[in-house]
Amino acid sequence: MSVRDQTGPAVPTAPGRLPGLGHTVQLYRRPLEFLASLTALGDVVRVYLGPLPAYVLTAPDVVRQVLHDGGQNFDKGRLFERSRPLVGQGLLTAQPQLHRIQRPMIQPAFHRARIAQYTATMRAAAEETMAAWQPGQTVAIDRAMTDLTLSVIARTLFSAPPGSAAFTEVHQTLPVFVSGAGLRALLPAWLLRLPLPANRRFTDAVARLLALTDQAVSSHSSTPNRPDGADGPDGPEDVLSLLLQARDEHGRAMSAQQLRDEVLTLIIAGTETSQAALTWALHLTATHPTVEQRLHEEVDTVLEGRPVTFTDLPHLPHTTRIVNEVLRLYPPWLLMRRALRPVTLGPARLPAGTEIIYSPYLLHHDPRHFPDPDRFDPDRWLTDRARTLPRGAYIPFGAGPRKCIGDSFAAAQATTVLATLAAQWTLRPHTSTPAIPRPTGPLIRPPELRMSVLPRHPHPTSPGEDRAPAS
Ligand code: HEM
Structure with missing residues (x-):
C-alpha cells in the first residue's frame, strides 16, 4: 500500500538516508547503534525502509499507546505479514480478530501451575546438558543452549523424546527461518521473489518446519495424552494436548490447520529467543567475576546441593536479577505494527497504512532510564530507581494484548537453567575479547561462544580422583 506522509516537519527524519535505499543500509550494517542514536x-x-517511510517510537508512553491498543487501531505490520503466507496465522502473526479468539484458548497452557510442571523438564534438560561435560572440556555454549532450549520446547509442547529425528530437523531449519524472516521485512518485495539461494533456503526451511509440525500434530491427535501415561493431576501435561482440548466461547475446537499454525509459532517463538537469553547470561556471568561469585553463593545457600524446583525461584533474587539484566541488554531489537486508521502518536499524525517500529533494545538503552546503558549490572535492579522507571521503559516481552505468552515460561527457564548449571560448573571464556552482538531477524544473537567448563565440586570423572571400584 502506498501511504502519503502527512507528518510534516514535526517529525524528524534520521540522518544518513540514501536515495532509493533509505536507511536500509544502516539498519543492516549497524542496526543497534543506529536505533540507539534515534x-x-x-x-x-x-526512517525509510527503501522508499517506504516507517516511524520509530522512542518514548515509552508512545510505545505503550500502540501496544495497549486492543487491535482497533494497529495490527502487526510488515515484519509478521511477510511470514504469514508461509507460517500461517498462529498467535504471533494472527490478525486482531483471530487473535481475540485464539489467545484465551492457548493461555491456560501457560498458566502458573503448568509452568511449575515445565520447570522440572527445564531442570532435567540442564542436567542432561551437564552430564555430557568433562572437566576442562571446551564446549560450544551457544550450540549447547540451542540443544537445551529445543529439548525443552519439544518435550513441553509434544513430549518428543530427546534425540528424535524431529529434534534434528528443527535444529537445522529454525536458524535459517529466524534470520530469513527478519531480513524479509527490510527488503523490497520484488527481491524476495527472485530465485536466489537465500530465498530458496528460507522457503525450504519453512516447508520442512511445516512438515514436522504436521507430523507431530497428527500423531498426537491419535494419542493425545503423554505417551508414557504420566499425565499430571490436572490432566495431560504437554501443551499440544491442552490445545487439542481447548474450546472457544462457542465450544468449538481449533481446526487442524490452526493447531498446526499455533504449534509452529510456539516452536519458532520459544526457542531462539530463549537460546539467546541463556547464552548471553552464561557469557556475561562468566566475564563478570563478582556477579559470578554471588551467583555461586546464592545457589549454594538456597539449594544446598539439591535440584532447583519452581518454588525455589523466588528465593534466587540475584539469579533473577541476572536474567532481568540480560533481557534488558539483549531483548528483541526490531518489532513492528501498522496503523489501521489515521492515528496521532506524540507529535506525529500518521495516515492509515503507516508502518511503525518499536524496539525494546532502543528503550532499554535510553540513558535517561538506564544510566551507563551498555554496562552489565544486575544490581541496577536492586535500587529504588528500578521501581521508579516509567511504565513501558522495560519491555523485553512486549506489552498489552500481544505481550509474549511465554514470558513466565522463558523467565522460569532462564533462572532454572542458570541456577542448575551454576550449582555445579564454572564456565571460562576462551578469549577476553567482548562478544559482539549479532542482530538476526528480530533477535540479538550472541556470537559462537566456546568456553571451558570446570567442575565446582569434585567430579566423579576428574583425572586423578578416587573412583568407586567397579562392581
Ligand atoms: C527470552 C525469551 C523470550 C523473549 C525475549 C520473547 C519476546 C517476545 C516479544 C517481545 C513478543 C511480542 C512481539 C510483538 O509485540 O510483536 C513475543 C510474543 C510472543 N512470544 Fe515470546 N519471547 C520469549 C520466549 C517465548 C517463549 C518461551 C514462547 C513459547 C513457548 C514464546 C511465545 C510467544 C508468542 C506465541 C508470542 C505472540 C503472542 C501474541 O501475540 O499473543 N515466547 N515474545
Missing part, C-alpha cells in the same frame, strides 16, 4: 532526535523518528 532517541536523541525525538519521541517519533522517521
Whole structure:
C-alpha cells in the first residue's frame, strides 16, 4: 500500500538516508547503534525502509499507546505479514480478530501451575546438558543452549523424546527461518521473489518446519495424552494436548490447520529467543567475576546441593536479577505494527497504512532510564530507581494484548537453567575479547561462544580422583 506522509516537519527524519535505499543500509550494517542514536532526535523518528517511510517510537508512553491498543487501531505490520503466507496465522502473526479468539484458548497452557510442571523438564534438560561435560572440556555454549532450549520446547509442547529425528530437523531449519524472516521485512518485495539461494533456503526451511509440525500434530491427535501415561493431576501435561482440548466461547475446537499454525509459532517463538537469553547470561556471568561469585553463593545457600524446583525461584533474587539484566541488554531489537486508521502518536499524525517500529533494545538503552546503558549490572535492579522507571521503559516481552505468552515460561527457564548449571560448573571464556552482538531477524544473537567448563565440586570423572571400584 502506498501511504502519503502527512507528518510534516514535526517529525524528524534520521540522518544518513540514501536515495532509493533509505536507511536500509544502516539498519543492516549497524542496526543497534543506529536505533540507539534515534532517541536523541525525538519521541517519533522517521526512517525509510527503501522508499517506504516507517516511524520509530522512542518514548515509552508512545510505545505503550500502540501496544495497549486492543487491535482497533494497529495490527502487526510488515515484519509478521511477510511470514504469514508461509507460517500461517498462529498467535504471533494472527490478525486482531483471530487473535481475540485464539489467545484465551492457548493461555491456560501457560498458566502458573503448568509452568511449575515445565520447570522440572527445564531442570532435567540442564542436567542432561551437564552430564555430557568433562572437566576442562571446551564446549560450544551457544550450540549447547540451542540443544537445551529445543529439548525443552519439544518435550513441553509434544513430549518428543530427546534425540528424535524431529529434534534434528528443527535444529537445522529454525536458524535459517529466524534470520530469513527478519531480513524479509527490510527488503523490497520484488527481491524476495527472485530465485536466489537465500530465498530458496528460507522457503525450504519453512516447508520442512511445516512438515514436522504436521507430523507431530497428527500423531498426537491419535494419542493425545503423554505417551508414557504420566499425565499430571490436572490432566495431560504437554501443551499440544491442552490445545487439542481447548474450546472457544462457542465450544468449538481449533481446526487442524490452526493447531498446526499455533504449534509452529510456539516452536519458532520459544526457542531462539530463549537460546539467546541463556547464552548471553552464561557469557556475561562468566566475564563478570563478582556477579559470578554471588551467583555461586546464592545457589549454594538456597539449594544446598539439591535440584532447583519452581518454588525455589523466588528465593534466587540475584539469579533473577541476572536474567532481568540480560533481557534488558539483549531483548528483541526490531518489532513492528501498522496503523489501521489515521492515528496521532506524540507529535506525529500518521495516515492509515503507516508502518511503525518499536524496539525494546532502543528503550532499554535510553540513558535517561538506564544510566551507563551498555554496562552489565544486575544490581541496577536492586535500587529504588528500578521501581521508579516509567511504565513501558522495560519491555523485553512486549506489552498489552500481544505481550509474549511465554514470558513466565522463558523467565522460569532462564533462572532454572542458570541456577542448575551454576550449582555445579564454572564456565571460562576462551578469549577476553567482548562478544559482539549479532542482530538476526528480530533477535540479538550472541556470537559462537566456546568456553571451558570446570567442575565446582569434585567430579566423579576428574583425572586423578578416587573412583568407586567397579562392581
Ligand atoms: C527470552 C525469551 C523470550 C523473549 C525475549 C520473547 C519476546 C517476545 C516479544 C517481545 C513478543 C511480542 C512481539 C510483538 O509485540 O510483536 C513475543 C510474543 C510472543 N512470544 Fe515470546 N519471547 C520469549 C520466549 C517465548 C517463549 C518461551 C514462547 C513459547 C513457548 C514464546 C511465545 C510467544 C508468542 C506465541 C508470542 C505472540 C503472542 C501474541 O501475540 O499473543 N515466547 N515474545
